[in-house]
Amino acid sequence: MTNENNNTLGFTHYLFLWFGAAVSIAEILTGGLLAPLGFQSGVTAIVIGHVVGTVMMVLCGIIGTQERIPALVSTRISFGAYGSYLFSILNVLQLVGWTAVMIISAARSANEISKMLWGMDQMSLWSIGIGGLVLLWIALGREGGLKRLNMLAVFLLLGITVILSTVVFKDSSALSVLPAGGMSFGEALELSVIMPLSWLPLIADYTRFAKSKTSAALGSGLGYFIGSCWMYIIGLGAAIVAGNPEPSAMMLAANLGLSALGIVVLATVTTTFLDAYSAGVSFNNIFPELNEKQVALVMTIIGTVIALWINIEEYESFLIAIGSVFAPLFAVLLTEYFIIKNRLVRPEVLINWSALVVWALGVGMYYQFIKMEFIFGATIPVMLITALLYKIIWGYTKQWKYCKKSPMAL
Structure with missing residues (x-):
């Protein structure tokens, strides 16, 4: 639980926070993966996928605001304490992976720019330098300087987004190029849903400090939806028009020079600040005696080290792995919280076996839908089926809980 004096963040803060989170190289590169579908179908998949994903993200944020608990602590409602530990570990792995992906993708772009400007080819140095700046951002903390600095950063990023859009779309006729093929609509839809889905285990870490449920929900939803769709469409357009969604190429084409760095x-x-900080919050769910900021700093260092060795070409597989774990997980939690209306974290419940079984079935279903190349992707049908299954069996499996106390306490 949080102290009421900490609940100071409003609509503007969340709008800026999540728009800034969405403006990232990873989002542009992911949008570029949709190029084989063509521009019109690609944009359709982007918008539909982001509507679904952002709604799920906002619902998870509402839990954080109403209960004043972090995202992974909220999973105790459905899965019990031990279940939340399992998902905390999986989330830490995801977030350290995201930290590494963000650092290496930025380092590659920065390295391309520095090679063009000065002939300097220092990938490792850029990775270490960017990781160091993330450490500094975390050290500044949630309030004060970071709050003001984040708002300034978002204004700058908004301006840059407009510039990138101008570079990509100055020749709009190129966007009427016929689809190249090689990607189904379902695959494109899945890649669009997965990005907001990856924030489900994080958003409540921040909305728990909101002044009100409405301000956090609207600010987070609008900020992320607008920013992420925009980034995807820039990447999609760049991949179709120039065959290269790499942001460094766009910025050099706009003659931004040193500003591009x-x-x-x-x-x-x-963006990476949110990943690293929430890795600390998730770790804190298992070891509450540890300081979450200090853990976040350690996670950033680990992510930076991994960035020196990671193979970015495995990025799409990484996204699918995220979807397979967290789509059924939050389908269960959202069903428990909003439909069944069980909203209590019960300390005596160590593990809910029925919830874990349904989650495991959902993970298996996810990979089956991926193989099928279903028109609605994998996340949407898996979340619906998982939610329906959990709702149906909930009344029959309430006793499938392992508790510290007597079963009579149930």
Whole structure:
């Protein structure tokens, strides 16, 4: 639980926070993966996927605001304490992975720019430098300087987003190019849903400090939806028009020169901060005696080290792995909280076996839908089926809980 004096964040803060989180190189590169579908179908998949994903994200944020608890602590409502530990570990792995992906993708873009400007090829140095700036951002903390600095950063990123859009779409006729093929609509839809889905285990870490449920929900939803769709469409357009969604190429084409380096670094730090900080919060769910900020700093260092060795070409597989774990997990939690209306974290419940079984079935279903190349992707049908299954069996499996106390306490 949080102290009421900490609940000071309003609509503007969340709008800026999540718009800044969405403006990232990873989002542009993911949008570029949709190029084989063509521009019109690609944009349709982007918008539909983001509507679904952002709604799920906002609902998870509402739990954080109403209960004043972090995201992974909220999973105790459905899965019990031990279940939340399992998902905390999986989330830490995801977030350290995201930290590494964000750092290496930014380092590659910065390295391309520095090679063009000065002939300097220092990938490792850029990775270490960007990781160091994320450490500094975390050290500044949630209030004060970071709050004001994040708002300034978002204004700068908004301007850069407009510039990138101008570069990509100055020749609009190129967007009427016929689809190249090689990607189904369902695959494109899935890649669009997965990005907001990856924030489900994080958003409540921040909305728990909101002044009100409405301000956090509207600010987070609008900020992320607008920013992420915009980034995807820029990446999609760049991949179709120029065959290259790499942001460094766009910024050099816009003659931004040295400013391009600052843009790449700024966009990365505002997003990667959230990943690293929430890794600390998730770890704190297992070991509450540890300081979450200090843990976040350690996670950033680990992510930076991994970034020196990671193979970015496995990025799409990484996204699918995220979807397989967290789509059924939050389908269960959202069903428990909003439909069954069981909203209590019960300390005596160590594990809910029925919830874990349904989650495991959902993970298996996810990979089956991926193989099928279903028109609605994998996340949407898996979340619906998982939610329906959990609702149906909930009344029959309430006793499938392992508790510290006597079963009579149930």
